[in-house]
């Protein structure tokens with residue numbers, strides 16, 4: 328945009344966002360030395376969602392992508408020792424329970440849960456590995472049902488659901504939902520029924536509340552044999568996200584999107600000869616989808632002509648040298664105030680669509696800052712440079728474009744459309760501020776904004792100084808990272824729409840800086 332730099336001086340702190348400590352998430356599960364399932368998958372999934380991962384090992388397996396060759400279950404009393412060591416010292420925000428091999432281990436965990444009452448407990452009732460090998464004693468069902476009453480959410484696959492429901496496996500999705508509903512009501516626990524083992528192109532999951540509520544999360548079936556550890560990873564992601572968001576539906580939505588990406592890029596790990604693991608860190612590493620930073624780097628290259636055009640504009644050159652016509656500057660500020668008002672609403676839309684609470688808060692902070700800056704423009708500048716404040720044609724076109732994306736576009740597209748306002752503005756600010764200091768103007772030594780009252784003073788010094796704001800640079804980096812992550816999750820078609828939205832906005836940035844010369 329334009330006057331975003333003023334964000335800096337008004338409410339810089341808010342841009343950095345509040346960083347709550349990472350949730351401490353404990354996995355109580357079995358070890359899979361191949362790293363695809365069990366404790367190892369849990370630690371990766373918790374970490375991928377910004378949690379601090381802890382693990383109490385309830386069983387060891389000798390296992391690879393082809394099957395389970397051995398199981399060793401340490402005494403239940405030693406698991407209790409591990410759990411008590413943790414709860415004696417560390418506040419635990421969420422617990423994920425995976426493979427518990429027998430009833431005595433389950434009862435030990437149940438006793439500890441009843442005493443400790445962690446705020447989030449997700450129970451993945453692991454019974455059989457993806458390879459078909461049994462991981463739970465057949466006579467442990469009753470103990471598992473007792474544990475269910477101590478969990479907030481259970482995540483059975485279709486076979487596990489049937490065992491818990493005491494019925495034959497559901498043959499249809501509707502039958503699975505019926506079983507899930509009955510289980511949730513009987514145990515006062517939410518149940519996520521997972522459609523991973525259904526036939527067909529769809530792979531839905533459904534969140535069933537103990538109150539009878541049903542929310543279905545649709546998703547595409549990814550064509551891959553590498554599904555080892557999906558259940559472990561999903562339940563750990565859910566425990567972490569629930570600790571962060573406090574909303575099961577929001578957590579399921581986000582975890583499912585992540586899991587789909589992890590399956591889409593799983594083949595690239597090429598691990599073992601059987602069912603390989605998913606790609607837990609696909610958002611961090613990238614693979615088939617653009618790698619971290621690669622998508623936005625390509626966007627930046629795409630708008631090289633716009634970046635050059637901005638620095639060639641008389642408005643920017645004159646702003647830098649201090650020779651800019653005061654009327655042009657006032658026109659620019661008046662348009663900027665109007666733009667910021669609309670931009671704030673578009674950032675609010677990004678906040679509403681955001682898949683995580685962190686991103687939701689990031690955009691909401693941005694939206695609030697725009698309004699603060701709009702207010703300060705009116706108070707500090709426009710009151711001294713009164714001008715006709717009708718909306719100019721470029722402002723209208725830019726705002727129309729953003730609002731169209733906000734109305735009809737996905738989260739990823741909205742994030743891409745709002746990015747140039749951060750990024751190009753930060754870039755212009757960086758260059759102009761560096762030039763300003765190079766020209767011998769001391770930092771903090773500006774005379775004011777009234778057109779230059781002191782000999783040799785830069786009339787726009789105060790303005791240019793607001794550009795060099797670390798908090799705004801940080802917010803820009805965060806917006807860039809968000810767009811990369813959204814691109815990595817999206818399809819080729821969505822990335823193409825993101826690119827188009829980004830390029831349009833970048834062109835409007837050029838036009839916005841040029842508008843005072845053409846329309847003031």
Ligand SMILES: Nc1ncnc2c1ncn2[C@@H]1O[C@H](COP(=O)(O)OP(=O)(O)O)[C@@H](O)[C@H]1O
Nearest residue numbers: 484521522523524530532547548549557558561
């Ligand atoms: N091929 C696939 N494509 C997309 N999602 C899948 C696929 N297989 C499983 N999932 C998802 O992985 C998660 C685990 O599901 P499921 O395979 O049913 O459980 P489990 O791993 O416990 O056997 C669910 O969210 C499910 O929708």
Ligand SMILES: Cc1ncc(COP(=O)(O)O)c(N)n1
Nearest residue numbers: 357364365456556557558559
């Ligand atoms: C130690 C351990 N725990 C759980 C699973 C189940 O894996 P999945 O997530 O594929 O159902 C496994 N194979 N090994």
